[in-house]
Amino acid sequence: MSTLTHGPAPTAPPGHPDHDRGTRRSSSTPRLSGTAWLVWRQHRAAYWTVIALTLLGVLAMVYLRGQLMDQLDALDSSTRKSDGLPPDFEKYTNRLSSFGGFLGYVPILVGVFLGAPLVAGDLESGTAKLVTSQSVSRLRWLTTKYAVTAALIALSTAVLGTVFSWWWSPLRGRADTLEWTSGTFFDSTGVMPVAYALLTFTVGVAVGLVLRRTLVSMVVTLGIVGAIGVVWDRFRLDLGHIRTVSTESGVGSGATRPELPTEAVQQGQGTDFLTSSGAHLDWTTCVEKSDNTQAHTACLESKHVVGWSMDYLPASQMHPMQWLGAAIMLTITAAFLAFIIPKSRNRLL
Structure with missing residues (x-):
């Protein structure tokens, strides 16, 4: 019978050569422990998938930017200094726009596949009742699950947004299809990817906590996140001063x-x-x-x-608008957290 707790590994007695070696290893290598280790162990498949997809995305963007820079370097000096691009650059701008469109789906995927099942899966399978019947409180279990997953999401989206902005920078302002006001670039660069993903993730967690069923929570989260996207697209440019x-x-x-x-x-x-x-x-x-x-x-x-x-x-208003939009999204995220934390005292049963 498997349990959710584990005891410490046996150690060699003091004075034994292996005792000092184990002590040095444990003090020099940072490791997750306690509830954080349990959370990572439980969701390690999802976490490693996120890490792998992030690395693949970064490698793809680095490779495609390298191709772009080779073509830009091949231009003569007069064309390189002009605002426009030659017609054969359309395939490079299309790649950039297409990849940015893919990044636009990241908040939806995060909310549906990471947020909604995070708590709903435990409630549906009975894992939450088993864990909270041990020495771990309901609040600690929920906050650890949320914090570990949110930290990974924030790190991954920040890396993707930074590399995508780096890829876009040589072409910025040189084609009508690469306008910074479009959701492809506004929502996928700067602080926006992190704030947007954390919002949808938190929405998914709240829905899962209320509905307690994984599949139903994922469907409802998809609808809510889709509605958030429609509203955001409508009012995004209102953050600026015309x-x-x-x-x-x-x-x-x-x-x-x-x-x-x-x-x-x-x-x-x-x-x-x-x-x-x-x-x-x-x-x-x-x-x-x-x-x-x-x-x-x-x-x-x-x-x-x-x-x-x-x-x-x-x-010049792009970054202020992004920070204002991120502040709004993080405020809404905090409001959902204020709903989740009190609910956790009664729902994780």
Whole structure:
């Protein structure tokens, strides 16, 4: 009959050569012990899978970035200094975007396959009742399971996000498909991967604690995490402060439209009209008279249009927006933890 506890290994008596060797080994090698060792032992298959996938992802990104840099080094000096990329670079940008899209699924996978079964599996199999009937308290068992898994998730997502950002950096701002405002890059770089994954993981743990069934918890967690993703995609860019660039040289054929700063991303449906009072009119204003140049010009003049106006988000706001978004997600994570900890006193039975 197997148990969840283990006694210390027999040691040689003092003075024996093996006694000093064992003492040196135990003092120099850090090892998990107690409840942390039990948690690692119980979930070692999942933990090693996470570590292996992280290493494979890092190796793949390092290899693909090496190919990218070889091609960038092969460009002539004039092309290398320009903002654009030659047409044959599309396959490299597509690889980057595709890998970033894969990283976007990491929070979903973490919530469904790590968060939901973490406690629900113990409740369903009776492991939680067995463990908590020993000398380990319910709260200690839950907090250790959560802390060990959360630490591994945070480390893995931080490594993946850092390497992905390193891969993206040579191409940043040089193609329209690599805009920093897209979820592919905004959610997969900086502090965002860690905060997002911890949120979905904690949601999964809370769902498993309430429903107590592994499969049901995984399905419900998938729905909740999917809803979180939809809401986040809708409001992510609202974290930034939109800026405006405008011209007052007219809107005729010889007038120039405003230019955006480097790596800035235009917001809205298009370039608006600017009136003498400073008001903005939609670009569709007087569009019904666009077939007649004179009528179209007269219509715009009647509305006192003096130039163009364009809203944008500067690249300098990316990191502040990421930190603000991460703070919101970690606050929600803390709220779920405040729900989980009191519940653990009664649910782990």
